Amino acid sequence: MSTTQPGMFQCGSCKKNYKRLDHLARHVRSHTQTKPYKCHVCPKAFTRPDLLKRHVAGHGSQAGDSSVAEQPRYMPGRVSKACKACSTNHLRCSDEKPCRRCQEKGIECKWNDSMELDSDFQSEEQQQDEAIFSQDDASSSMAGFPDHTSIGSTSGSSVMEQPSLDMLTPQTSHSLFQNLDPSMNTNIDPLFFPLPDLNLLSGGWANPDANNVDMYTYNQLDDIDLRFLDSYNTSIPFEVRSIQPTPRGAQTPRATSHTDPGEPAAMCTEAFQNSHWKFRPNAKDHAxxxxxxxxxxATDSAYPSPESGxxxxxxxxxxxxxxxxxxxxxxxxxxxxxxxxxxxxxxxxxxxxxxxxxxxxxxxxxxxxxxxxxxxxxxxxxxxxxxxxxxxxxxxxxxxxxxxxxxxxxxxxxxxxxxxxxxxxxxQDNTLVRDLQLTQAFVITLEMGIWSGLPRKVEIAESFFNPVLTMMRRDGKFKRSVYSQSKTMQSPGLVSREEWFQWVEDESFKRLAFRMLSHDANTSAALLVSPSVSYAEILLPLPEHADLWTAASPEQWNSLKASRRQDEPLFVADVIDDPDILNNHTDSVDIYVAIMAVLSCTWTMCWEYLQLSSLQRSRPRRWNTLVTEMRKDELLKLLGHLKLSLSADTSADPEIQMRLELSLLHLHMPFEDIQIFAGMEGPERARAVYPTVRDWVKSEAARHTIFHAAQIMHIAKHSPRGSMRGPMAIILYHASLAFWVYGLLSDQSSLSRALSQNVYLDEPDSIALQRFKGFGQGQPCIRWRTEIQGEGEVVISVPLSQPDKVMEAVMGIVRSNFTGMPVPHLTEKLVQLMGELENSAKRKLDA
Structure with missing residues (x-):
């Protein structure tokens, strides 16, 4: 006697099991009340594709469209038109037979078998599909679906039987998903890619039947398991908005014929060429x-004295x-x-x-x-x-x-x-490579060069960081052993000035090492280059408390040191392992330096993940994406934990807040591709990355990205006057670029925008924001405080669907931060670049 096996796919809300991914996805929509299948004629939406097809057919009959009426009931998909050779090798086949590939290879092109079915069988097959969906809806309260015998008996006169779900193979699974709904665009949804044989999966995905133990004997994951988990991990079966049905007689184009993906890049390329990223040397450039x-x-009326500046x-x-x-x-x-x-x-x-x-x-x-x-x-x-x-x-x-x-x-x-x-x-004297003051002076000049906004100085500062880093590294300044623990004197009056100076020099080297770590991370984010300092080599203890560092005399220093408990030194690795530990060492550690060091190390980890994930974009993949996605999840958890563990005083620092949001921003976005699409490398490269950026804009990751970008914008609004320079200006530019590309490429019709509720991204997290990030519900907006003639200063709502207005708002924030002050050169160059992006968005929307 056969027993029904429970399905391997389980709902996270009601714990019901299903045998197929598409059944589970449709069940989840009953919880979320989402209707992903939208009519291309009217604003109505439906939960099932067959309801949408019936509705669209009604539009055709009402309009008396003969072309719709003449369409056959079943339009074979792309795979059903392929010949045997192309189908076996998973290659694109042409509509003309014999196909071009077979002619070029000199092989026989066969296509007149089961792939060309008569119209009678197609109608019966479609009836079977509708029966499957109707049975699924009727049994929504059951724990599983009917087995394949009930499905196969839907039409007793069929020439061929529907493939058994329990005997699913990589070949039959693809044709089965093709036949379930011909209108579904399975070519772009990874959910419909061929799945491995489910009977070969060695892992226990559901509770096994006690009478059928042999199927679950082996619980180790093999290559087939990992490939399945890879596709399951990268293609979320509940991302219902990625399944867009195409009505009969209408094919949605990938891009409108009059739209050139490289047009925005063509307008902004010159601005990028003149930015601080591009140094074009000429004969006039020298030391x-x-x-x-x-x-x-000389002093005159226009420039009264140098001190006046x-x-x-x-x-x-x-x-x-x-x-x-x-x-x-x-x-x-x-x-x-x-x-x-x-x-x-x-x-x-x-x-x-x-x-x-x-x-x-x-x-x-x-x-x-x-x-x-x-x-x-x-x-x-x-x-x-x-x-x-x-x-x-x-x-x-x-x-x-x-x-x-x-x-x-x-x-x-x-x-x-x-x-x-x-x-x-x-x-002249190699012993001076260990001199503290010369090293400090050189690091200051490097910081000036990187944030100057002058291409030559930026390139020199980037390249000259490696020598001073090598000197510090070879001297062991990133290791624990060179920093001796200072001893507390028994009496404050007996402390020697020489001992205080020795502690000051050791502590100065330690703080200089962390300063270089922070500078390296900021340079990496600004120039999109690999960090030179590894998080694994930061083995020195964290600096001691700021009160000891700012003590005015040896006696005050020794008195403060004697009054504090002598804890074991704390390291960056300890804080990364448990960010809450900083709250237990507020009396012994310089919290600001410690947080900046941790943020620098987490940026290096994020960069490591971004570089590895960039190798995963082309197939075949060398690494399983399950590993990289788990790494991303761990980094998100670490940053979230760090954000929650910050004290009120520390979290009020705008630089700390912005650097934390920057790491979260980049974890969700392909920033290099977006910058190339904006024109960094010219229109041709922009056209090449356009498909990647366009697909990203439609994903949940893009919605998380613009949320973090809005948080950066909110922090910038409330930053101290004159602080939008250097790293903070770069971070704000990154956020503005995320706004620009999302508003430019997101598909938001005027009707859907009118009916959607505004969701303000630059506010604290809320239920409305959670719905937008998870399901895309609502119209994303930001708030902008501006001057209106006759009304004074007012706060207006700017939807992200108007990227030109959003860029104007971001530039307004920068300018207001320097009211009555000269704007630094780097900040001014970034504002000019944002202005070019604004103009390109305006021309794109007006076209």
Missing amino acids: GAEEHNLSLP VALESNTRVTSAKLEGPARDRILMMVVNSCRSDHLSKAVASFPSAELLDTLLQYYLTSPVTHATSFIHAASFNPNEKRPELVAAMAACGAVLTSDPALSKLGYAIQECLRIAVAKHWE
Whole structure:
């Protein structure tokens, strides 16, 4: 006596089992109340394809369309027209017989067998399909479906029997899915790809029958299991919106004939060519090209004084000692030794005064953008005792931060001299490659170059990071062994100044190593290059608490150290393993540096996943995507856990928030393909990646992407004035590009937009947002605060279906962040690029 085996596919809501994926998908729609089969004539939608076909036929009869009436009831699919040779090899066959491939190969083209059925059998076969669906609906309250005997007995006079579901093979499964519904476009839905023989699956997918144990003897996963899991993992059977029925007599084109996928790229290519990513060298580019900027312009009414470009309050001084004349002379001597003789006289005559250099130095140390005091020990910093290269680097960076044109040129000119001067010191005396101050000065110049927005400086800064990284790596600064644990003195009065300085130097090297890690991750995200520092080599302990780092004297330092418990040192790997552990070490660890280090390591992990998944886009695949998708899930869990574990003070930092959202953004989007589609590599490459980007826009991952992009936009709105520069400006640009491509390629008809409820993506997560991300329900929008004449400042809703308006809103956020201030060069270049994207979207929508 045969017993009915329970189905291998189980509903996550009511736990009912089904034998086939399409049956389970239709059952899930009864829970979600979704109607994926939409009429192309009217706005009605249906849960089943046969209901849609009947409805569309009614439209044809009402309109008296003779072409619809003359259509045969069953239109054979593409595979049924293929000859035997093409069908066996899974190759595209032509409509003309004999086909072109068989003629070129010189083989016999056979097609007059069971693949060409008469019209009577087609009608009976379709009746069987309708019987299957009707039986399935009638038995929705049962735990399983009828077995194949009841299905096969639907039509006793059939010439051929319907293939048994229990005897499903890779060949018959494909034809069975083809025959279930001829209108389904099975060529683009991976759910309908040939499945392996279900009887060969060795894993126990459902509870086995006690009387039939032999089928479930082996529980190890073999190659067939992994291939099945691969297709199940990458093709979500419940993604019902990916199954779009095509009505009879109507074929949905892949792209309209008048639309060129490379048109937006053609408009933006020139803007990308002029961006900081592309350096096109010419004969005028050389090391001494900026030396004429070493002298400040003469004071006049348009430029009253150099100090007027520095907005520094009198009570914001960090160092107690002021920069004096001898220190200024040492900086000038360093500049003179790095300059050509042509500009020496002018540079010496108009070089900045000691007062201006000191002001720029304080501006750098107090800037909330640089976080300079996180790796420069301000309490022991005396500019008159430090190396002139370090003091000059800090003053040059302060000059660039002012965004004043004359001071910025001065800062970049000094930076060019420093790049040569520091390298000259290292070449003349190799022991100086271990010097802390020279290394700090060189890292500051690299940061200036990467965020300058000047293509030559960006390329030099990217390439010159490897030498200083190698020096730190070879000196063991990324390992635990070189950092000795400082001992606490029994009496605060007995602590020596030398011991404090030794602790400061060790801690400075440690913080410099983490600064380089963060800089490397930011560079990787900005230039889309592989990180140079591996998360696996960060073995040094996290920096000690900020109160110890900012202690003003050896006595205060020792007193604070004696009052704190001596915990075991904490490492980045500990925080990645359990982000909550930081909340237990708030008194012993610098939380800001620790979070930035963890975010840098997680970005490296995300990049590793993105690179591996990019190899999976072409078949045959070398790696099973089940592994990569599991990696993605783990990264999403880690970032979600880290986001929840942040304290209120830490989570209020906009840079931390934006870097966290950036990793989540990239995990869901093929950013490199999107940037190529936007015009990074020209119209031809844009046309090549268009199918990939178009398919991504229709996926659930795209909806998650624009949600994180909107969160980045929300953070940018509330960021401090003047902070949208450097890494934060790059992150906002990434978010804007996600908005642009989604609005440009998403299929949202005017009728569906009018009937849909607005879903605001730049708000905290809600039920409406969950429905949109999961099922695409609602019209995605963002809020934009703008000025309207006669009404003042108002908040308006901008739908993502208007990408030109969205880009205008993003540019408005950047400009409002610099109200009354000069905009940095990199930020201005990104705004110009967004403007080109806005214009291309406007022309695309108007076409």
